[in-house]
Amino acid sequence: MVxxxxxxxxxxxxxxxxxxxxxxxxxxxxxxxxxxxxxxxEKITLRRTLVLSAFVSTCVFPTLSSYAKTKTKNPYDEKxxxxxxxxxxxxNNAPEDFPNFIREGFEVKxxxxxxYTKSDSGLIYRDFEVGKGDCPKDGQQVTFHYVGYNExxxxxxxxxxxxxxxxxxxxxxxxxxxxxxxxxDMRPGGKRRIIIPPELGPPVGPSTFFSSKQFxxxxxxxxxIQNCERRTIAFYSxxxxx
Numbered sequence: 001m002v003x004x005x006x007x008x009x010x011x012x013x014x015x016x017x018x019x020x021x022x023x024x025x026x027x028x029x030x031x032x033x034x035x036x037x038x039x040x041x042e043k044i045t046l047r048r049t050l051v052l053s054a055f056v057s058t059c060v061f062p063t064l065s066s067y068a069k070t071k072t073k074n075p076y077d078e079k080x081x082x083x084x085x086x087x088x089x090x091x092n093n094a095p096e097d098f099p100n101f102i103r104e105g106f107e108v109k110x111x112x113x114x115x116y117t118k119s120d121s122g123l124i125y126r127d128f129e130v131g132k133g134d135c136p137k138d139g140q141q142v143t144f145h146y147v148g149y150n151e152x153x154x155x156x157x158x159x160x161x162x163x164x165x166x167x168x169x170x171x172x173x174x175x176x177x178x179x180x181x182x183x184x185d186m187r188p189g190g191k192r193r194i195i196i197p198p199e200l201g202p203p204v205g206p207s208t209f210f211s212s213k214q215f216x217x218x219x220x221x222x223x224x225i226q227n228c229e230r231r232t233i234a235f236y237s238x239x240x241x242x
Contacts, residue, residue, distance in 0.1 A: 078102055078109075081102045081103070081104065082100055082102055082111060085100045085101055085102060085103075085151075085152070086100060088152045088153065089152060089153030090153075092152055092153040092154040092155075093153070094149065094152075094153025094154075095149075095153075095219065097113060098149070098153050098217070099111060099112040099116070099124070099195055099217065100112070101151040101152075101215055103151065108151075108214075108215065110124060110195060110215065112124060112126075112195070116195070119181070121178075121181065121199075121200060122197045122199060122200065123178050123181055123182060123194065123195070123196065123197070123200060124194075124195035124197075125182055125192055125193060125194045125195065126192065126193045127190065127191070127192050128191040128192065128193070129189065129190050129191040130187060130190050131186060131187035131188050131189035131190025131191075131222060132187055132188065132189055133187050133188045133189075133225070134187065134225065135184065135185050135186065135187060136170050136183065136184060136186070136222075136225045137170060137171075138170050138171030139169065139170065139171055139228055140169065140170050140225050140226060140227055140228060140241075141167055141168065141169050141170075141225070141226040141227075141228050141241040142167070142168055142169075142170060142183060142222060142224075142225055142226075143165050143166070143167050143222075143223045143224045143225075143226070144159075144165055144166055144168075144183065144220055144221060144222045144223055145159045145160055145165045145166070145220070145221040145223065146158070146159055146166065146218050146219060146220045146221070147159075147160065147218065147219045148216060148217070148218050149216070149217040149218070149219075150214060150215075150216065150217075151214050151215050151217075165223055167241075169228060169239070169241070170184070176196065176200070176201060176202050176216075177200045177201075178194065178196030178197065178200030178201055178216075179194065179196060179218060179220075181200065182194035182196070182218070182220065183220055183222060186220070186222045187222065188222055188223065188224050188225055189222065189223075190221070190222050191219070191220070191221045191222075192219075192220050192222075193217065193218070193219050193220075194217070194218045194219075194220060195215060195216075195217050196215065196216045196217070196218070197215055198213035198214060198215065201213070201214075201215075201216050202216075226241040226242055227241065227242065228240065228241040
């Protein structure tokens with residue numbers, strides 16, 4: 001057997017030579033068989049390499065299309081949440097024309113008829129009766145009845161059930177900011193519904209009655225307004241309202 005000498009060829013590899021006729025000019029039949037076997041072997045090796053690399057790239061580097069798919073978020077089902085709030089309010093015997101609250105996480109939307117008014121501070125109110133006389137001023141005492149509700153229409157407090165109205169001096173920060181703003185332009189005999197947003201509501205915390213930031217609704221009836229003056233007797237001083 002005569003070994004094949006690679007110095008006879010100018011091409012670096014047998015497979016790189018195009019056509020078998022060029023090989024027959026310088027090779028014997030036996031050498032051609034060796035070259036053909038070498039080409040076939042290299043083709044098989046190359047094919048295995050391509051298949052293996054394709055398999056590895058598929059497993060290690062999956063297609064980006066599968067990762068590009070994001071989980072579709074359900075649309076904001078406002079109608080469903082509105083019907084749910086109405087059903088809960090009906091179970092809690094909420095008063096007629098009570099506003100609805102659509103809560104989705106921390107976002108709340110107030111749904112109220114057109115006869116409600118919204119102030120620049122975010123306070124929403126509706127007058128059932130306007131009343132007569134002057135509006136209360138700082139330092140004066142107001143006497144009023146109220147019924148408090150939460151977003152679900154559940155009653156949380158009522159001076160009617162307590163049997164006596166509330167009396168508070170205006171401008172002393174004794175009331176929730178939204179409540180004081182709501183009755184500041186009322187007149188004696190007036191009846192108003194006040195919707196207080198969380199920004200104007202009571203403080204929230206473990207030491208308070210309220211555990212979360214929610215809208216509060218109050219039906220208020222302003223009974224009277226009294227002037228107040230400070231009285232000092234010896235070492236004793238107080239405020240008298242008549």
